[in-house]
Amino acid sequence: MCMRTGYRLAAALIFALMSGGALAAMAAQSWRIDETHTSIGFKLDATGFPTTRGQFRHYTGRIAIDLDRPASSSTSFTVESASVDVGSQSYNDFVKSAALLHVAKFPTLSFASTQVEKLDPRTARVTGNLTMLGVTKPIALTVNVEPDPSAKGPAKGRLAFSATATIRRSDFGMIFGLPLIDDTIEITVKTRALTDE
Amino acid sequence: MWPLPLRLIHWISAALVIAALGLGTYMVWFVDDPAARFDLTQTHKSIGVTVLAFTMLRLCLRIRTTAPEAEPIAPLTQLAAKAAHLGLYVLLVLLPVSGWLMASTTPVRIPTRVFGLFDLPYPLGPDLPVFRFFHAVHVVAAILLAGLVALHVAAALVHAFCWRDRTLRRMGVG
Numbered sequence: 257m258c259m260r261t262g263y264r265l266a267a268a269l270i271f272a273l274m275s276g277g278a279l280a281a282m283a284a285q286s287w288r289i290d291e292t293h294t295s296i297g298f299k300l301d302a303t304g305f306p307t308t309r310g311q312f313r314h315y316t317g318r319i320a321i322d323l324d325r326p327a328s329s330s331t332s333f334t335v336e337s338a339s340v341d342v343g344s345q346s347y348n349d350f351v352k353s354a355a356l357l358h359v360a361k362f363p364t365l366s367f368a369s370t371q372v373e374k375l376d377p378r379t380a381r382v383t384g385n386l387t388m389l390g391v392t393k394p395i396a397l398t399v400n401v402e403p404d405p406s407a408k409g410p411a412k413g414r415l416a417f418s419a420t421a422t423i424r425r426s427d428f429g430m431i432f433g434l435p436l437i438d439d440t441i442e443i444t445v446k447t448r449a450l451t452d453e
Numbered sequence: 454m455w456p457l458p459l460r461l462i463h464w465i466s467a468a469l470v471i472a473a474l475g476l477g478t479y480m481v482w483f484v485d486d487p488a489a490r491f492d493l494t495q496t497h498k499s500i501g502v503t504v505l506a507f508t509m510l511r512l513c514l515r516i517r518t519t520a521p522e523a524e525p526i527a528p529l530t531q532l533a534a535k536a537a538h539l540g541l542y543v544l545l546v547l548l549p550v551s552g553w554l555m556a557s558t559t560p561v562r563i564p565t566r567v568f569g570l571f572d573l574p575y576p577l578g579p580d581l582p583v584f585r586f587f588h589a590v591h592v593v594a595a596i597l598l599a600g601l602v603a604l605h606v607a608a609a610l611v612h613a614f615c616w617r618d619r620t621l622r623r624m625g626v627g
Contacts, residue, residue, distance in 0.1 A: 302561070306487040343488025346495065350563060433561040435581075 290448040293416075296335060297444045302437040312365075314339035331382070332368040337392070355432045362389050370394070378402065382419070388428040397421040399446070419445040460625040462511045466504060466545070467602075473500040474599050491563075498556060499568045505549035512542065524618040534608070537601060544598040551591040552582060558584040 312333045315335030338359040342351050369384035375398075382397045395425045399419040421443045426434065454460070480493040523531065556565050557575035565573040577583065612620035 305561075306485050306490055308487045342490050343486065346566075347488040347491040348492070355562075436559070436561050 290414075290450050294447040295445070297446075299442040300438060300442070301440075302433065304436070308342055310342035312336065312339050313341055327372055329372050329382075330369050333366065335365040337363055337365055356430060358389060367395075386423065386428075389409055389430060390424075391428040391429050393423075395421050395423055397443075414448060414450050416448050417446065454491075454623050454625065455465060456514075457625075458517050459511065459518060461512055462514070463505050463624055466507050467510065469500050469504045469507070470598070470602065473497060473504060473604075474595060476500065477595060489625060495566060498552065498565045498573070500550050501549040502544065502565070502567050503574060505553075508542070508545040508549075516592065521623050522615075524612070526616075526618075537604060537608070540601050541598070542596055544601065548591065548594045548598055550555070550593055551587045554587040555584060555591055560584070 277307060279321055284363050295308075295311055297309065299412045300308045300310075302308070306410050312335045314336040315333055317331065337357045338352055340346055340348060340351050340357060340359075351357055354360070363389075366387045369382050371381075371383040373383070374382045375381055380399045380401075382399055384397075385392050386395045397419040398421070399417060402416050403414070423441050423443065425431075425441050426439050455463070476493060476497045480490055480497060484490045484493060507603075553565075553573065554577060556563070556573070557577045558580045560579045560581055562575070562579050565575075567573055609621050609624075612618050613626075
């Protein structure tokens with residue numbers, strides 16, 4: 257498992273999906289995540305309060321690719337819950353408190369894929385288990401992949417990924433503020449994968 | 454002239470009330486950033502708690518103080534002045550108390566950290582309908598207080614520059 261601060265979900269995922277055609281030649285390539293263009297974010301609405309958009313700054317991840325059998329590909333990642341950033345120290349402290357993320361008791365959030373399904377040449381559905389506040393529930397991410405239009409530098413191949421999912425926080429026991437704070441949280445993971453081969 | 458402690462509390466309260474009214478309006482109507490809104494709300498609540506503390510102290514001092522001799526003005530004007538002052542005292546208690554109970558009864562029960570020093574105790578538990586009631590009281594009271602403050606300031610200026618009496622000097626100005 258790679259323990260650096262990085263997130264290697266999308267590259268392997270898309271490789272698993274884009275079997276055949278022009279991408280088949282990339283089967284043997286090694287890809288790395290462009291950490292400067294990787295983010296794990298979320299959005300939460302509330303009545304009478306501006307929409308909160310936050311990010312997690314520290315995370316680790318692992319991917320496994322099987323280009324011949326994309327459905328056998330997998331990924332898992334772990335997020336440090338205390339690395340949440342919602343814009344100010346006092347607001348961060350509140351989000352980390354027992355009312356919401358309760359980081360003292362639950363220092364990590366994690367996701368492990370169980371299924372990868374190609375929907376079209378640029379879209380896939382990744383299903384897996386999200387564990388938050390000690391509760392594990394299945395969620396599905398919709399992953400879009402595009403050639404990176406800003407490709408520069410020595411890397412020959414670049415792909416930009418955007419994965420989104422909507423969860424109900426009450427499913428994980430996070431009920432603070434209902435109904436004034438929405439139950440649904442929109443998760444967005446963006447990344448770019450690079451290869452020099 | 455009013456005693457020094459009452460004069461000081463009057464001007465400190467005036468500054469705090471204007472700050473709280475201004476901040477409350479600004480943070481609700483003009484702040485789109487949630488973190489800024491969160492922080493400004495804490496500041497707004499801290500100022501409100503301070504206003505309440507000064508008002509309680511002021512009331513204790515006021516009931517034990519003989520007012521300076523009033524300027525010779527028409528009885529109706531005097532009655533209006535007394536009514537306005539009473540209204541100000543009522544709103545200076547009602548506004549922070551309703552805000553306190555809003556913070557106590559909202560389902561979004563965020564600790565009120567008064568200037569980062571201590572957490573304000575919450576006397577009531579979360580209850581959405583009760584929160585909505587105190588929210589309405591708080592908004593209406595804020596509008597009334599803003600109006601009364603404007604009237605109060607205008608009246609003081611009339612005393613000073615139109616009638617040229619000693620009213621404003623009794624509060625230590627001029």
